[in-house]
Amino acid sequence: MTDVLDAGANREADEVPATTRADWSSDQEVRWCPGCGDYSILTAMQLLLPELKARREKTVFISGIGCAARFPYYMNTYGVHTIHGRAPAVATGLAMARPDLDVWVIGGDGDMLSIGGNHLIHALRRNINLNILLFNNQIYGLTKGQFSPTSQKGKVTKSSPVGLVARPFNPISVALGAEATFVARTHDMDRQHMQDTFRRAYEHEGSAFVEVLQNCNVFNDGVFSTITKKDVRDDMLIELNHGQPILFGSEKQYGVALAPEGVVIVDVAKLGIENVMVHDETIRNPSTAFSLSRIAKTPATPTPIGVFRAIDRDEFSSSVAAQIQEVQAQLGKGDLGDLLRSQPTWEV
Amino acid sequence: MTDTVDAGPAAEAPAVDEVIIRFAGDSGDGMQLTGDRFTTASAMFGNDLATLPEYPAEIRAPAGTMAGVSAFQVHISDHDITTPGDAPDVLVAMNPAALKSDLHTLVPGGTIILNRDTFEERNLAKAGYDHNPIDGDDLAGYQVIEVPMTTLTKDACKELGVKPRDADRSKNFFALGLLSWMYSRPIEATLDWIEVKFADRELVAAANRAAFNAGHAYGETAELGSQRVVVRKAPLEPGTYTNINGNTALSWGLVAASQLSGLPLFLGSYPITPATDILHELSKHKEFGVTTFQAEDEIAAVGAAIGASYGGSLGVTTTSGPGVALKGEAMGLAVSLELPLVVVDIQRGGPSTGLPTKTEAADLMMAMYGRHGESPVPILAARTPADCFNMAIEAARIALTHQTPVILLSDGYLANGSEPWRLPEVADLASIDVVHATEFNQTNEDGEGVFWPYLRDENLNRPLALPGTPDLMHRIGGIEKEDGTGNVSYSAENHELMVHLRHKRIASIPVPDAEVDGDADADLLIVGWGSTWGAITGAVRRIRTAGRKVAHVHLTHLNPLPANLGDLLRSYRRVMVPEMNLGQLSRILRAEFLVDAEVLSKVKGQPFTAGEIQHAINQRLDELAGEGS
Numbered sequence: 001m002t003d004v005l006d007a008g009a010n011r012e013a014d015e016v017p018a019t020t021r022a023d024w025s026s027d028q029e030v031r032w033c034p035g036c037g038d039y040s041i042l043t044a045m046q047l048l049l050p051e052l053k054a055r056r057e058k059t060v061f062i063s064g065i066g067c068a069a070r071f072p073y074y075m076n077t078y079g080v081h082t083i084h085g086r087a088p089a090v091a092t093g094l095a096m097a098r099p100d101l102d103v104w105v106i107g108g109d110g111d112m113l114s115i116g117g118n119h120l121i122h123a124l125r126r127n128i129n130l131n132i133l134l135f136n137n138q139i140y141g142l143t144k145g146q147f148s149p150t151s152q153k154g155k156v157t158k159s160s161p162v163g164l165v166a167r168p169f170n171p172i173s174v175a176l177g178a179e180a181t182f183v184a185r186t187h188d189m190d191r192q193h194m195q196d197t198f199r200r201a202y203e204h205e206g207s208a209f210v211e212v213l214q215n216c217n218v219f220n221d222g223v224f225s226t227i228t229k230k231d232v233r234d235d236m237l238i239e240l241n242h243g244q245p246i247l248f249g250s251e252k253q254y255g256v257a258l259a260p261e262g263v264v265i266v267d268v269a270k271l272g273i274e275n276v277m278v279h280d281e282t283i284r285n286p287s288t289a290f291s292l293s294r295i296a297k298t299p300a301t302p303t304p305i306g307v308f309r310a311i312d313r314d315e316f317s318s319s320v321a322a323q324i325q326e327v328q329a330q331l332g333k334g335d336l337g338d339l340l341r342s343q344p345t346w347e348v
Numbered sequence: 349m350t351d352t353v354d355a356g357p358a359a360e361a362p363a364v365d366e367v368i369i370r371f372a373g374d375s376g377d378g379m380q381l382t383g384d385r386f387t388t389a390s391a392m393f394g395n396d397l398a399t400l401p402e403y404p405a406e407i408r409a410p411a412g413t414m415a416g417v418s419a420f421q422v423h424i425s426d427h428d429i430t431t432p433g434d435a436p437d438v439l440v441a442m443n444p445a446a447l448k449s450d451l452h453t454l455v456p457g458g459t460i461i462l463n464r465d466t467f468e469e470r471n472l473a474k475a476g477y478d479h480n481p482i483d484g485d486d487l488a489g490y491q492v493i494e495v496p497m498t499t500l501t502k503d504a505c506k507e508l509g510v511k512p513r514d515a516d517r518s519k520n521f522f523a524l525g526l527l528s529w530m531y532s533r534p535i536e537a538t539l540d541w542i543e544v545k546f547a548d549r550e551l552v553a554a555a556n557r558a559a560f561n562a563g564h565a566y567g568e569t570a571e572l573g574s575q576r577v578v579v580r581k582a583p584l585e586p587g588t589y590t591n592i593n594g595n596t597a598l599s600w601g602l603v604a605a606s607q608l609s610g611l612p613l614f615l616g617s618y619p620i621t622p623a624t625d626i627l628h629e630l631s632k633h634k635e636f637g638v639t640t641f642q643a644e645d646e647i648a649a650v651g652a653a654i655g656a657s658y659g660g661s662l663g664v665t666t667t668s669g670p671g672v673a674l675k676g677e678a679m680g681l682a683v684s685l686e687l688p689l690v691v692v693d694i695q696r697g698g699p700s701t702g703l704p705t706k707t708e709a710a711d712l713m714m715a716m717y718g719r720h721g722e723s724p725v726p727i728l729a730a731r732t733p734a735d736c737f738n739m740a741i742e743a744a745r746i747a748l749t750h751q752t753p754v755i756l757l758s759d760g761y762l763a764n765g766s767e768p769w770r771l772p773e774v775a776d777l778a779s780i781d782v783v784h785a786t787e788f789n790q791t792n793e794d795g796e797g798v799f800w801p802y803l804r805d806e807n808l809n810r811p812l813a814l815p816g817t818p819d820l821m822h823r824i825g826g827i828e829k830e831d832g833t834g835n836v837s838y839s840a841e842n843h844e845l846m847v848h849l850r851h852k853r854i855a856s857i858p859v860p861d862a863e864v865d866g867d868a869d870a871d872l873l874i875v876g877w878g879s880t881w882g883a884i885t886g887a888v889r890r891i892r893t894a895g896r897k898v899a900h901v902h903l904t905h906l907n908p909l910p911a912n913l914g915d916l917l918r919s920y921r922r923v924m925v926p927e928m929n930l931g932q933l934s935r936i937l938r939a940e941f942l943v944d945a946e947v948l949s950k951v952k953g954q955p956f957t958a959g960e961i962q963h964a965i966n967q968r969l970d971e972l973a974g975e976g977s
Binding site for chain 1: 394612678771772
C-alpha cells in the first residue's frame with residue numbers, strides 16, 4: 001500500500017498551510033458563456049475553501065456531463081469529469097475507498113435529476129459523505145436548449161415548441177423524499193449566502209445536498225430573476241435560519257405558518273408573530289421540511305432558501321469500514337493460505 | 349470391470365474406470381444439494397471429476413412440471429477427465445417430469461433409478477404422460493430400479509417424531525444414501541456435513557441422517573448387490589486438493605490479487621445470474637479488507653469501482669452479459685481515463701434476459717467492440733472452474749500494471765461447475781507491482797515542477813497520482829485530452845494521436861505464446877477459448893488415442909492475441925473453432941489473419957460434449973483424407 005493510502009488519518013494533526021483563491025484556481029481558461037451564473041458559484045467556492053482551511057490535495061471534485069460538470073477543470077484540486085449522470089456513483093466508490101478525502105459532486109438538473117436521478121437518490125438514501133451541488137438552471141444548456149426535469153410546465157423550448165406537457169421535479173422535495181440528512185438551497189446572485197451554505201454542507205457528516213439556483217443567460221435567461229434580483233429578493237426569498245421565526249418581506253411583514261393544509265404564507269400583522277413558524281432544521285421527520293419545500297409552486301412565487309434540514313445519521317462509508325474493522329478485530333487479518341483451505345480438502 | 353477391491357464392510361465390488369450420474373428432480377427436491385454432496389464425497393475419496401449443474405430460472409416453477417426440473421450431472425473417474433461427460437450412465441429420476449425431461453440424455457442400456465412413489469396419476473399428468481412409463485415400453489432397453497423412496501424415507505423417520513410432510517423433504521438424502529452405496533462412496537463426510545449444516549435443527553438433521561442411512565442400507569437389503577461398483581482413485585499430482593467451482597475460484601483469485609498487489613479490493617456489483625455468487629462470496633471476506641458495494645444498478649456498480657480505483661483500490665465489477673451492456677459507457681470512460689478496472693462477465697444465454705441460468709459464450713464481440721468509439725480493452729477467458737482463480741489474478745495484473753480496464757470472461761458452466769483443484773502455494777504466486785506517482789514529472793516554462801497525468805512511459809502507460817498526493821493535483825475526464833498534459837483538447841491531430849496510442853498500448857501488452865496440444869503435423873487445428881477447453885481436450889484425446897492426428901490451441905488471451913497465433917493458424921490445412929455462439933472468435937481470426945477458420949457452433953444453453961466435437965473432427969478429418977494432401 002502506498003503512503004497516500006495510509007496518510008489519511010493524520011489529516012487533523014498537521015498544520016494546514018494558508019491558501020488564497022489563486023491557489024485553488026487551475027491554469028485552465030474558464031469556458032462558460034460570458035455572464036453565466038456558474039462563474040459566481042466557482043468564485044464562491046474558490047473563496048470559501050481557503051477559509052475552511054481545506055487541503056487542495058485532499059479535495060476532489062467529481063462531475064457528470066453538462067455545463068456545470070466542467071467545474072472540476074477550473075479547480076486546482078484533484079478532479080474527475082465523468083459521464084452523464086454517473087458522478088454520484090463514481091464519487092460513492094471514491095468516498096468509500098478514501099474516507100480521508102473531501103469529495104464534492106457537481107452537476108446540473110439534467111445530469112442529476114434526469115439521467116442520473118437514480119444515483120442521486122441512492123447516494124442521499126445511504127448518507128455517504130459527499131457534498132452534492134446541483135446547479136439548477138431549468139434547461140439543457142450544453143445541448144442548446146431543451147427542457148429539463150426542472151423546467152416549468154408549459155415551457156417553450158426547442159424540444160417543446162408548443163409548451164412542455166409534464167410537471168417539473170422540485171429538487172429540494174426530491175432530496176427530502178430520499179430522506180437526505182442535509183438539504184439546502186442557495187442562488188448564484190448572492191455569493192455570501194452561497195459560501196455560508198457550502199460551508200454548512202462541507203461541515204455536515206453524510207450526504208449534503210445543495211440546490212443552487214443558477215441563471216443560464218443564453219438558453220433560459222432570467223428564469224429566477226423574479227425572485228433573486230436584488231430589488232425583489234426581500235419580498236421573494238424566504239430565508240430559513242435555524243431557531244428563527246420564518247419571516248420575509250422588506251419590513252418582515254410576511255411569515256410562514258403551519259396550517260392544516262400544510263405550510264402557508266401569512267400576514268404577520270394579522271396572524272401575530274407568536275403564530276409564525278420557528279424554523280427547526282433538526283426535526284427528524286422530513287415532513288415539515290418537505291412542506292416548506294412546497295411553498296413555492298413556481299419560481300415566480302416566494303421561495304425558501306437556506307438549510308431546510310440538517311440531521312445526524314450514521315454515515316455510510318464509515319459504517320461499511322466499521323464492519324470490516326470489526327471482522328478483522330474478531331478474526332485477525334485474512335490469510336490467503338487459510339482461505340484456499342477453507343472448504344474440505346484432501347491430500348494426494 | 350476388471351478387478352475387485354474392498355470398498356466397504358462385507359463388500360467386494362468390481363471396479364469401473366468412470367461413471368456419469370445425473371440426479372434429476374423437481375426444483376424443490378434438493379437435487380443440486382444431492383449432487384454437490386455426492387461430488388464432495390467423490391472428491392475426498394480421490395476421484396477426478398467434473399460437474400454440470402442445470403437448474404431452471406424460476407426459484408420454484410410449478411411443482412412436478414417439466415419447467416421445474418432441476419438436474420445435476422457428475423462425472424467421476426479413476427483417470428484424468430475434462431468434462432462432466434457426454435451421456436449419463438445413471439439417471440436418478442425423483443419424479444415423472446425428471447424422467448421425461450432427461451431420459452433422452454441417458455446412454456443406451458443405462459440405469460434408471462426412480463422414485464416409484466411419484467409415478468402416480470397426478471404427477472404423471474403434470475409431466476404430460478398419458479400413461480405410466482414404468483408399465484409401458486418407454487423404458488425398454490434400460491435397467492430400471494424402482495424404489496419407493498418417499499415411503500421408505502417416511503418409514504425411516506417415523507420413530508423420530510418427524511411429521512410425514514417434513515420427512516418427505518428428506519427423500520433426496522435417501523437417494524444420496526443409495527447412490528453412495530452403489531458407488532462405494534465414503535459416508536463419513538456426508539454424515540458430518542449433515543451434523544454441521546443442521547446443527548440448530550436437530551429434527552431435520554435426524555431425518556436427513558435416517559433417510560441417508562436407509563438409502564444406504566436399501567442397496568444391501570434389496571439385493572442390488574450386482575449393481576455395486578467402485579470407481580477408484582485417480583492418479584492426481586501430489587498435493588492438497590479442494591473441490592472448487594468457477595465463481596468461488598474467481599472470488600478467491602480477486603482476493604489473491606488484492607494481497608499480491610497490496611491494494612484493497614473494492615467490488616461494485618448488482619445481483620445478476622449467474623454472477624451473483626461472486627458478490628456473496630466476497631461479502632464474506634471482510635477479514636481481507638474487502639469492500640463489497642451492492643449498488644443501485646449495474647452502472648453505479650461499475651461507476652463506484654472506477655471511483656475506488658481512482659482512489660487507489662483494486663476496483664472490480666462483476667456481472668453477466670446484460671450488465672456488461674449497461675456498463676459499456678462507463679468502461680469507455682475507464683479507457684479514456686486509463687484507470688485500472690476489472691470487469692468480470694459470467695456469460696449466459698442471450699440476447700436480453702435470454703437463458704439466465706444456462707450457459708453460452710456469445711459476449712466476445714461485445715467485449716471486443718461493445719463500446720462506442722475506438723475503445724480497446726484486454727480480454728481474458730477462463731477455461732476451467734479452477735482456472736478462474738488464475739485468470740482473476742491475471743486480469744488484475746494486466747489492469748494494474750497497464751492501467752486499463754480488463755474484461756474477464758467466464759460463463760454459467762464454469763461458474764457453477766466444479767472440479768478438484770490442487771491448491772497453489774501462496775508463496776509461489778508472483779506479486780503485482782503497482783507504482784503510484786509521488787513527484788513532479790515535468791518542468792514548465794518558468795522552470796517550476798509540474799505533474800503531467802498523460803506523460804507516457806516506455807510502455808505508453810501514464811503515471812497514476814492518487815488523490816491525497818501533495819502537489820500533484822490534476823484533472824482527468826472523458827473529454828479528449830492532450831497527450832502529456834492531459835488538458836482538454838479538441839485538436840484533430842491530438843485526437844488521432846490519442847486513438848492510436850490507446851490502441852497501441854493495449855495491442856502491445858505482452859501475452860504468452862499459444863501452445864499446441866496434440867500433433868503439430870496434423871492437418872486440422874482446433875482453436876478454442878473459454879469453457880470449451882474441457883470438451884475439446886476430451887475429444888482430441890479420443891481422436892489421437894484412435895490413431896488419428898489433430899492439434900488443439902486454446903486461447904486464454906483474446907485481446908491482444910498471442911503473437912505467434914497467425915503463423916500457427918497458417919501452418920495447418922484447416923482450422924475449426926468450436927464456440928458456444930454463431931462464430932465470434934472464428935470471425936475475429938478470419939479478420940485478423942485471413943485464415944479460413946470454420947465455426948463449430950452450439951447454442952443450446954449447454955456446454956459441448958466431447959462426443960459432439962469428436963464427431964465433428966472425425967467428419968472433417970474424413971473429408972480432408974478424401975481431398976488428399
